[in-house]
Every structure is written in structure tokens, then in C-alpha cells.
Amino acid sequence: MATIEGTPGYGRDHLPYGVVLVAGAPTPAVRIGDQALDLAAAEAAGLVDAGGVLRSATTLNPLLAAGPAVWRRVRARLLELFSDPAADATLEELLHPLAQVEPVLPIAVGDYVDFYSSEHHASNVGRIFRPDQEPLLPNWRHLPIGYHGRAGTVVVSGTPIVRPSGQRKPPSQESPSFGPSARLDIEAEVGFVVGAPSPLGAPVPVDRFADHVFGVVLVNDWSARDLQAWEYQPLGPFLGKSFATSVGAWITPLAALSEAWTDAPTQDPPALDYLRESDRRGLDLSLTVRWNDTVVTSPPFAGMYWTPAQQLAHLTVNGASLRTGDLYASGTVSGPRRDQVGSFLELSWGGAEPVTLADGSERTFLADGDTVTIEATAPASGGGRITLAEVTGAVTPARSG
Amino acid sequence: MATIEGTPGYGRDHLPYGVVLVAGAPTPAVRIGDQALDLAAAEAAGLVDAGGVLRSATTLNPLLAAGPAVWRRVRARLLELFSDPAADATLEELLHPLAQVEPVLPIAVGDYVDFYSSEHHASNVGRIFRPDQEPLLPNWRHLPIGYHGRAGTVVVSGTPIVRPSGQRKPPSQESPSFGPSARLDIEAEVGFVVGAPSPLGAPVPVDRFADHVFGVVLVNDWSARDLQAWEYQPLGPFLGKSFATSVGAWITPLAALSEAWTDAPTQDPPALDYLRESDRRGLDLSLTVRWNDTVVTSPPFAGMYWTPAQQLAHLTVNGASLRTGDLYASGTVSGPRRDQVGSFLELSWGGAEPVTLADGSERTFLADGDTVTIEATAPASGGGRITLAEVTGAVTPARSG
Numbered sequence: 001m002a003t004i005e006g007t008p009g010y011g012r013d014h015l016p017y018g019v020v021l022v023a024g025a026p027t028p029a030v031r032i033g034d035q036a037l038d039l040a041a042a043e044a045a046g047l048v049d050a051g052g053v054l055r056s057a058t059t060l061n062p063l064l065a066a067g068p069a070v071w072r073r074v075r076a077r078l079l080e081l082f083s084d085p086a087a088d089a090t091l092e093e094l095l096h097p098l099a100q101v102e103p104v105l106p107i108a109v110g111d112y113v114d115f116y117s118s119e120h121h122a123s124n125v126g127r128i129f130r131p132d133q134e135p136l137l138p139n140w141r142h143l144p145i146g147y148h149g150r151a152g153t154v155v156v157s158g159t160p161i162v163r164p165s166g167q168r169k170p171p172s173q174e175s176p177s178f179g180p181s182a183r184l185d186i187e188a189e190v191g192f193v194v195g196a197p198s199p200l201g202a203p204v205p206v207d208r209f210a211d212h213v214f215g216v217v218l219v220n221d222w223s224a225r226d227l228q229a230w231e232y233q234p235l236g237p238f239l240g241k242s243f244a245t246s247v248g249a250w251i252t253p254l255a256a257l258s259e260a261w262t263d264a265p266t267q268d269p270p271a272l273d274y275l276r277e278s279d280r281r282g283l284d285l286s287l288t289v290r291w292n293d294t295v296v297t298s299p300p301f302a303g304m305y306w307t308p309a310q311q312l313a314h315l316t317v318n319g320a321s322l323r324t325g326d327l328y329a330s331g332t333v334s335g336p337r338r339d340q341v342g343s344f345l346e347l348s349w350g351g352a353e354p355v356t357l358a359d360g361s362e363r364t365f366l367a368d369g370d371t372v373t374i375e376a377t378a379p380a381s382g383g384g385r386i387t388l389a390e391v392t393g394a395v396t397p398a399r400s401g
Numbered sequence: 402m403a404t405i406e407g408t409p410g411y412g413r414d415h416l417p418y419g420v421v422l423v424a425g426a427p428t429p430a431v432r433i434g435d436q437a438l439d440l441a442a443a444e445a446a447g448l449v450d451a452g453g454v455l456r457s458a459t460t461l462n463p464l465l466a467a468g469p470a471v472w473r474r475v476r477a478r479l480l481e482l483f484s485d486p487a488a489d490a491t492l493e494e495l496l497h498p499l500a501q502v503e504p505v506l507p508i509a510v511g512d513y514v515d516f517y518s519s520e521h522h523a524s525n526v527g528r529i530f531r532p533d534q535e536p537l538l539p540n541w542r543h544l545p546i547g548y549h550g551r552a553g554t555v556v557v558s559g560t561p562i563v564r565p566s567g568q569r570k571p572p573s574q575e576s577p578s579f580g581p582s583a584r585l586d587i588e589a590e591v592g593f594v595v596g597a598p599s600p601l602g603a604p605v606p607v608d609r610f611a612d613h614v615f616g617v618v619l620v621n622d623w624s625a626r627d628l629q630a631w632e633y634q635p636l637g638p639f640l641g642k643s644f645a646t647s648v649g650a651w652i653t654p655l656a657a658l659s660e661a662w663t664d665a666p667t668q669d670p671p672a673l674d675y676l677r678e679s680d681r682r683g684l685d686l687s688l689t690v691r692w693n694d695t696v697v698t699s700p701p702f703a704g705m706y707w708t709p710a711q712q713l714a715h716l717t718v719n720g721a722s723l724r725t726g727d728l729y730a731s732g733t734v735s736g737p738r739r740d741q742v743g744s745f746l747e748l749s750w751g752g753a754e755p756v757t758l759a760d761g762s763e764r765t766f767l768a769d770g771d772t773v774t775i776e777a778t779a780p781a782s783g784g785g786r787i788t789l790a791e792v793t794g795a796v797t798p799a800r801s802g
Contacts, residue, residue: 111553116636137634142577143568147636148549148643152512152724153601162602164719167544167673176543178673200554200645201563201800227719233538235517235548236637242549243719244601272568272579318565318628318644319800323553399602399720 006034006098009387012082013380015075016250016389017060017215020101026058030078031250031389035095036103037078039063042094047087048077059108060251064195064214065324071195071214075255103249105156107193110323112154112245113315114189114221114331115146117306119265121334121342128350141269144306144314146328149221150242154327157249157391161222163368163398164243168226180398181224183351184366187332188289188299188342188374191219192308193251194326198316206277206313212322213312215251216283218374218391219329222246225345225365247327248389252378256386260284260378264307274317275310282307283378285388287333289342290373294358299333299342301376368397407435407499410788413483414781416476417651417790418461418616421502427459431479432651432790436496437504438479440464443495448488449478460509461652465596465615466725472596472615476656504650506557508594511724513555513646514716515590515622515732516547518707520666522735522743529751542670545707545715547729550622551643555728558650558792562623564769564799565644569627581799582625584752585767588733589690589700589743589775592620593709594652595727599717607678607714613723614713616652617684619775619792620730623647626746626766648728651790653779658787661685661779665708675718676711683708684779686789688734690743691774695759700734700743702777769798 004011010033020029020036029036043054050070053062063070081087116122119136122145126135139145163184169176195214198204204212221241228240264282285301306314311328332342341347347355348364355363366372373392380386405412411434421430421437430437444455451471454463464471482488517523520537523546527536540546564585570577596615599605605613622642629641665683686702707715712729733743742748748756749765756764767773774793781787 111551139570139577139631139634142570143632145632145636145639147639148551150512150549150721151552152727153721155601162720166719169540169543175670176540176673178675200556224719230540231544231546232635232637233540234633234637235546236633236635238546238548239715239719239721242716242721269576272577274579314640315643318567318625318640319563320551320554320640320643326553 004033007387009377009385010034011384012079013382013384014252014256014386015078016252016256017063017106018103018250019059019106020096020103022096022101026104028054028057028060028063032082034098036098036101037091038094038096047081047090048074050074060106061108061325064107064193065197067196068211071253071255075253103156105154106249106251107325109151109154110194110326112149112151113146113328114149115144115306115311115329116331117144117304117311118331118334118342119305120336121332121346124334124341124346128345141267144311146311146315147236149245153242154245154247157246157389157393159244159246159393160396161244161393162396164224164227164239165398166224166227166239167230169230170226176230181226182365183225184395185223185225185344186289186372187221187223188287189219189221189329189332190283190285190301191217191247191327191329193217194322195324197324198322200321201319203319204312204316204322206275206309209309209312210254213254213308215253216257216388217248217251218376218388220246220372220374220391220393221329246391246393248391250389252386252388256380257283257378259381262302265303265305267305271310274313277307277309280307285376285378287342287374287376290375291363292357292359292371296355297339297341297347299340300335301330301333303335304330304333366395368395370395405434408788410778410786411435412785413480414783414785415653415657415787416479417653417657418464418507419504419651420460420507421497421504423497423502427505429455429458429461429464433483435499437499437502438492439495439497448482448491449475451475461507462509462726465508465594466598468597469612472654472656476654504557506555507650507652508726510552510555511595511727513550513552514547514729515550516545516707516712516730517732518545518705518712519732519735519743520706521737522733522747525735525742525747529746542668545712547712547716548637550646554643555646555648558647558790558794560645560647560794561797562645562794563797565625565628565640566799567625567628567640568631570631571627577631582627583766584626585796586624586626586745587690587773588622588624589688590620590622590730590733591684591686591702592618592648592728592730594618595723596725598725599723601722602720604720605713605717605723607676607710610710610713611655614655614709616654617658617789618649618652619777619789621647621773621775621792621794622730647792647794649790649792653787653789657781658684658779660782663703666704666706668706672711675714678708678710681708686777686779688775688777691776692764693758693760693772697756698740698742698748700741701736702731702734704736705731705734767796769796771796
């Protein structure tokens with residue numbers, strides 16, 4: 001490939017994986033520039049070797065299940081192919097412009113877990129909802145708080161988000177009523193996709209993260225704050241979250257993020273042994289959140305208090321098994337400043353301080369017709385930056401009746 | 402079949418479905434007496450017609466996905482076969498004694514949701530943990546409280562339960578420590594298995610329960626109360642539950658429970674419209690919980706405040722889709738009396754009142770080596786009773802190190 005054209009950040013240093021519809025059929029693919037290379041056809045043609053799992057795959061799960069050695073072999077071969085001018089003619093037939101192949105959800109999701117690992121986010125939520133108390137609950141600095149979300153409603157970027165209806169009981173009302181959410185929000189998060197499974201009863205040690213995690217996607221954990229506020233005690237969020245969680249269409253493999261690791265914040269108190277890393281590292285991803293045409297906030301992922309390796313170790317320390325396709329997300333990514341928060345709950349401080357968009361309109365929570373797009377970049381090998389696949393979604397009105 | 406031998410409650414009026422290992426391969430089956438009829442072989446031989454989905458099935462999901470019309474056709478045909486003496490010789494070859502075919506998890510679980518729908522259980526928990534306050538939280542009578550559990554650790558009855566380790570912070574300690582749970586508990590529940598899926602954005606009306614739900618299994622939602630107590634605020638139970646959830650090996654189809662429906666308790670305040678049933682019915686299942694050799698409690702399912710139809714309507718009212726294999730459980734089934742509670746937390750009143758077993762030993766929570774078996778019966782057509790497949794599990798010691 002003499003030149004790679006298209007959106008910056010999708011060069012040879014990136015090569016994220018997805019699934020696209022080729023002639024109507026879901027097909028595993030790797031993205032380069034604004035093109036998708038059909039990996040099923042590439043393996044059938046003998047160009048790449050994933051042990052045969054790509055040929056008939058309709059999701060990335062078979063590749064993910066194959067484990068780190070196969071992930072390395074496939075990536076090395078793709079780098080070789082994309083750097084070899086002699087391969088251009090062969091590849092040309094297997095490449096599809098992205099505009100012509102619709103991306104679909106790239107994995108069959110096993111379990112979906114959502115953490116709550118930004119100290120700034122958790123503190124902001126505490127200050128908004130419990131202004132008279134310590135913003136962080138006593139357990140927060142001891143373990144990565146998390147819960148299970150609905151795996152069956154994880155959708156690919158671009159899927160319209162229908163405003164959910166449900167029970168709400170604003171403080172002004174005596175009893176709850178039913179209707180469309182009036183406080184529809186986003187949560188800008190980073191998700192981790194499990195490739196290699198682990199058996200029931202075998203915790204994954206904190207330093208074995210890379211043996212299991214295949215890659216990273218951006219996540220928008222859409223949240224209906226009014227539904228959530230009424231339902232969440234004592235068993236946590238349920239319908240306020242379960243209507244939709246959007247993920248980027250292309251999974252960035254950990255191998256493309258080798259230059260993105262950075263020191264993670266020091267923890268005080270020190271974590272218990274099972275959460276203590278020999279080398280404590282976070283990922284230096286710079287997120288932006290665009291609300292219609294306005295970038296309203298730029299959350300920094302590097303400052304997360306609990307790292308992805310700690311989250312995985314915690315998730316499995318009770319013996320819970322991992323399945324290929326399990327997805328766990330960081331929780332809302334918020335930095336210390338108001339223009340770095342990852343939710344509109346924080347951006348509008350509980351709805352009290354409206355935000356003005358570029359067109360002059362004001363917002364607290366999402367209006368019908370609004371579009372939210374989360375993007376991110378990360379340092380790449382060679383000194384450049386890669387662009388994580390965006391996660392976008394437009395809000396459509398609640399169903400009537 | 403002139404005679405049906407074996408455990409009472411598995412006659413022609415029952416016919417639950419499962420998956421057993423035949424020559425090492427998972428095979429769909431229907432149970433009659435203490436035998437399993439190989440349904441893959443039966444369909445291959447032209448004896449039953451599920452549209453071909455049983456022949457190569459390794460779980461019940463293809464049958465479940467086929468929908469109510471196929472479920473009715475298959476059951477009618479099985480009843481016909483099991484009532485026809487001329488079919489005996491043919492069936493004989495397809496029947497395996499249960500002792501010779503190991504049952505495995507009968508479904509590939511989609512999402513697992515756990516409700517909290519017994520008023521007695523929720524009130525007991527409130528009294529134990531918040532003795533100075535109203536036992537029920539303000540939302541409890543307005544909606545069926547629930548949350549998502551871990552689908553990947555749903556295991557079949559008989560699977561050993563390794564005592565989980567994790568963080569606990571008893572009130573007597575300043576900071577948390579790591580170690581095996583000291584308050585390992587059960588929750589006796591009834592689970593509902595979704596067959597026919599529903600699309601994203603289409604709530605399932607409360608009166609359409611039987612269009613989607615295939616059948617019923619007993620559930621033991623093992624719970625580490627000390628892990629749960631420390632972790633659950635503000636996002637709900639996580640590692641205190643996610644190590645294992647056991648389900649019965651045989652799914653009782655709704656068709657076998659037609660005589661088991663009974664009036665459900667009147668709700669005050671009346672439920673919102675989307676939760677209001679034209680005919681408000683619960684299931685008259687009588688549960689028993691055996692702790693080693695002692696029946697310690699007998700929870701009645703008929704008195705549950707929120708019905709399975711209300712749970713399904715609530716679960717989907719925000720537009721959440723259903724997938725074949727989704728499992729939702731009732732929450733702990735507790736009746737008004739101490740010998741009717743569905744958890745040892747309640748039985749021992751928070752650990753304060755030990756229980757004496759038949760061998761004279763005392764218990765509050767589970768000891769290593771203990772076995773818990775949950776059983777249930779229900780009224781059947783013809784005036785008899787059917788026996789729901791037991792869910793049993795033995796506690797093994799925590800892993801060392």
C-alpha cells in the first residue's frame with residue numbers, strides 16, 4: 001500500500017478489527033485508512049493464518065478465543081502485507097471502501113460489566129446527590145466498584161437511541177408516574193474486550209491482564225437519570241441503563257497501544273495484594289465528547305484511579321470465569337475540570353447549569369434529535385497518534401403509547 | 402409406556418426438557434420418569450417434528466427460539482408417543498436411564514436478571530439491616546426491583562460451589578481484609594426461561610408473558626453476604642453473587658403448569674398501567690430447602706408480590722430486547738413464617754440465631770462440605786402433582802493462596 005488515505009489515525013500503526021456486511025453477510029475485517037480488508041477472504045486466499053477461524057466467522061469471537069499467540073501472528077502478518085508493495089494488487093481485491101460496507105456489532109457479547117473507576121466522576125456524583133456528605137463512599141478507595149449491565153442491548157455505534165420510558169418520581173411528586181425519560185444522559189467510557197477465557201474458580205492475577213484482554217473500544221453507556229434515581233436502591237441501576245449501550249465498531253488491539261501506557265495515579269490507601277500491580281499503568285487516551293456540532297468536554301483516561309488490570313483482577317477474584325466476548329467498561333471518564341467530565345449530569349451539575357451549544361441552544365440533558373459522538377486518540381508507535389473508532393448515536397423520540 | 406418408574410412427579414403430565422451427555426456429546430432430551438428421551442435422535446428418526454432444530458442442537462436454545470407453536474406441537478406429539486403402547490419398542494431405543502447420562506446446563510444463558518419480589522424477604526432484609534427504619538424502601542411497592550447478574554457463571558445443579566474469596570469489612574474492623582467469605586448463603590428462587598425473543602425498542606405487554614416464556618427452573622442464587630455488604634453501595638451486588646448461580650437441570654414447560662396458576666396478592670397501591678394484569682396470577686409452587694439431611698424451610702411461591710408477568714413487562718418497558726435463553730429469577734422466595742424463608746440470612750436472623758440440623762450441629766451460614774438442595778412441587782393436570790427438577794450444590798473449601 002503506497003498510500004493510506006482517509007481519516008487520520010488509521011495507518012499501519014493501528015489496524016483495528018471489526019465486522020462488516022459484505023454482500024449482506026457479516027465478515028471479519030481489519031481497518032486500514034478508510035478501507036476494510038475482508039479477513040475471511042484473506043484467510044481463504046492463504047494470505048493470513050488464524051488457524052482457519054476467520055474463514056467462516058460472523059463475529060470476532062473465534063479470533064478472540066484463539067488467544068494472544070494467534071493475535072500476534074495475525075497482526076505481524078497484516079503489517080507485513082500492508083508494507084509490501086508487491087502485495088498491493090492482491091490486497092486490492094479484498095479491500096472495501098468503508099462507505100460501501102456497513103459495520104455491525106463486532107463481537108457476541110458475553111457478560112457486560114460496568115465499573116465506576118474515575119475518582120472525579122464518583123466524587124462529582126456524590127457532591128451532586130449527597131451535598132452534605134463525604135463525596136466518596138467508604139468502599140470506593142478499596143475496590144473498583146462495578147455491576148453487571150445488560151449484554152443483549154449492547155449496540156454498535158450509529159444505532160439510533162430511542163428515548164426510554166419508565167417510572168420516575170421527581171421529589172415534587174407524591175408518587176411515581178410513567179413516561180419518557182426527561183433526564184437522558186451519556187457516559188463516556190472506555191471498554192475492554194476479553195479474548196481468552198478463564199475457567200470457573202481461577203482468578204486472573206492482576207499482572208495477567210494481557211493474557212486475556214484483546215483490545216479496547218469506546219463506550220457510551222446511555223443513562224436515564226430519572227429512571228435510575230427512582231429504581232436504584234438497594235440493588236443498583238437497572239432500566240435506567242439497560243435500554244442501550246453503544247460501542248465503537250472497530251476494536252483497537254492492545255498491540256496498537258504499546259506506547260499509550262503511562263503511570264497511573266498513586267493509590268492511598270494502598271490496594272490489597274490481589275489488586276497491587278508490579279507496574280501500575282493506565283492508558284493515555286484523550287477523549288472528546290461532541291454534542292451535535294459542539295465539543296463540550298475532553299475527558300482524560302490516564303487519570304483513572306482503578307486501572308483496567310485491577311478491574312479484571314477484581315472481577316475474577318471470587319472465582320468468576322471469563323468468556324470470550326466479555327466486555328467491561330471503565331465507568332464514566334471524568335477529569336478534574338468541568339470541561340473534562342464524561343457525563344452531562346456533571347456538565348450541567350445535576351441539570352442546574354445549562355450548557356450552550358455552538359448553535360446558541362441550551363441543554364441540560366439530551367433533546368430528541370441530538371447526536372452525541374465520543375472520539376479518542378492515543379500515542380502510537382513511531383511517535384504518531386492513533387484514533388480509536390468513534391461511538392456515535394442520535395436520540396429519537398420515545399415510542400408513543 | 403405401560404409404566405413410568407422413578408422419582409414421583411415426572412409422569413406424562415410433566416415432561417421437562419434438558420440436555421444430557423450421550424456418548425459424551427450434549428443432546429437435547431425430555432425427561433419421563435427416571436429416563437431421558439434423546440430428542441435429537443427422535444427428530445432424526447421422524448418421531449417428533451421441531452422443524453429440524455433438535456437434530457443438531459447442543460442446547461435447548463434452538464427449540465426455545467422456535468416459539469410457542471412449535472413448543473405446543475412437540476409436547477402434543479410427545480404426549481401421544483408416551484401414551485401409545487405401540488410406540489414403546491421404538492422409544493425404548495431412544496431412552497437412557499438418567500443414571501447413565503449426565504445432565505449439563507440446558508441453555509446458553511443470554512442475560513440473567515434477578516428480581517427481589519417477595520414482600521416478606523425484602524421486609525426481613527430491611528429489618529435485619531435497618532432495624533430503625535421502615536423495612537421496605539419507598540420504591541418497592543411501585544416496581545419490581547431487580548438487577549443484572551452474571552450469565553457466564555450460571556451452572557447446572559450438582560456443580561460444586563467453591564467458597565468465594567473477596568474483600569470483607571466487618572463493623573469491628575477499621576479497614577477491609579481479603580479472604581474466604583464467612584457468610585456464605587443461599588437464595589431459593591424460581592427462574593423463568595425466555596424462549597421467543599423480542600426486538601430492541603418493543604416492550605412486552607404484561608399480558609403477553611406466555612408468548613415469550615418457555616418454562617421454569619429452580620434457582621439457587623448463592624450469596625456471599627460479607628462480600629455483598631461491603632461492595633454493594635451504590636451500584637448493587639457484584640462479586641457477592643457473581644461466583645455461581647445454580648439452576649435445575651430440567652426446565653418445566655409452562656404447558657405443564659396450567660393447573661398451577663393461582664390468584665396473586667392484591668397490590669396496594671395499585672400498579673401503574675404497564676404492570677396491571679387483566680388476570681393477576683401467580684404460580685402455586687411449594688418449595689423446600691434441605692440443608693444436608695434437614696429440611697429447614699418450605700417457601701411458598703404463590704404469595705410473591707410481583708408476578709412473573711409483571712417482572713417481564715417491567716424488564717422490557719424501557720425497550721430492552723429479549724434474547725432466547727434469557728433467564729430471570731424471582732428473587733428469594735420467603736413466606737410470612739420463619740420456617741418459610743428462602744435464605745439463611747433470614748433463617749438465622751442475620752447470623753444471630755443459629756439453626757440446629759438433624760445431626761445436632763448448629764449453623765448460621767454455610768460450612769464447607771454442606772449440601773443444599775432446593776425442591777418444589779406444583780399442581781398438575783389430572784389432580785396430581787409434578788416435581789420441579791431439584792437444584793443442589795455442595796460447598797467446597799476456598800482455594801488457598
